[in-house]
Amino acid sequence: MGPYELLQKIAGVFEQLQIPYLVTGSVAAMAYGEPRLTNDIDIVAAIDASHIASLLKAFPEDEFYISEGMIRQAIAHQGQFNIIQPASGLKVDVIIKQDTPFDNSRFKRIRRISPAESYQANFAAPEDVIIKKMEYYRDGGSEKHLRDITGILKISGEEVDRNYIAEWAKRLNLTEIWDAVQKRIDEKP
Numbered sequence: 001m002g003p004y005e006l007l008q009k010i011a012g013v014f015e016q017l018q019i020p021y022l023v024t025g026s027v028a029a030m031a032y033g034e035p036r037l038t039n040d041i042d043i044v045a046a047i048d049a050s051h052i053a054s055l056l057k058a059f060p061e062d063e064f065y066i067s068e069g070m071i072r073q074a075i076a077h078q079g080q081f082n083i084i085q086p087a088s089g090l091k092v093d094v095i096i097k098q099d100t101p102f103d104n105s106r107f108k109r110i111r112r113i114s115p116a117e118s119y120q121a122n123f124a125a126p127e128d129v130i131i132k133k134m135e136y137y138r139d140g141g142s143e144k145h146l147r148d149i150t151g152i153l154k155i156s157g158e159e160v161d162r163n164y165i166a167e168w169a170k171r172l173n174l175t176e177i178w179d180a181v182q183k184r185i186d187e188k189p
Helices: 003-016 025-032 049-058 068-077 101-108 126-140 143-156 162-171 175-187
Strands: 021-024 040-045 080-085 090-096 111-116 119-123
Touching: 003 021, 003 040, 003 049, 003 090, 003 111, 003 119, 021 025, 021 126, 025 040, 025 111, 025 126, 025 143, 040 101, 049 068, 068 080, 068 090, 101 126, 101 162, 126 143, 126 162, 126 175, 143 175, 162 175
Parallel strands: 021 119, 040 090
Antiparallel strands: 021 040, 080 090, 111 119
16 A cells, blocks of 8 residues: 555545544645645544544454554644554554644645645645644654755745745744745745
8 A cells, every 4th residue: 555545445434424634744745735745644633532443443453553542642632643554554644633723724724735645635735834844843843844845845836825824824923934034935047
């Protein structure tokens, strides 16, 4: 199973269980920007305790690693848990949706995308991917996040609502990073 087959499986399960979700992180950045290597899929999902038994059943332990305890802990602390497919080495980071203005905004802006010809999945809008990438950069300093942002702006720049990003950058104390990213983009030929 490759990453797009795993994403198809996850999206199908979440949709069948009526769990609101969106794909974000590097997979979403690649959907709007430039390809790069990644072994994980980041998904934000509105999972609660009523979904646990069905999730465990949908990802059988002979094919996947998924921990009931970790799901419960993620729900309780609004954190994350993993779904791992050991045979392929692929990992899904499932981040619990929080009841914050930003999470509520990005769930209203979901884009339906076809990552492969055989299915569609819910993706974060490019602006929301950029905002989260700026947060990850601020918190960890990894240049890969800036490369992802630059790739999105280079490939999908005409579609990106920079005013929306600027507003959230201001609200989330990311303005300095957003200004630096725009300067970097504007200086490139």
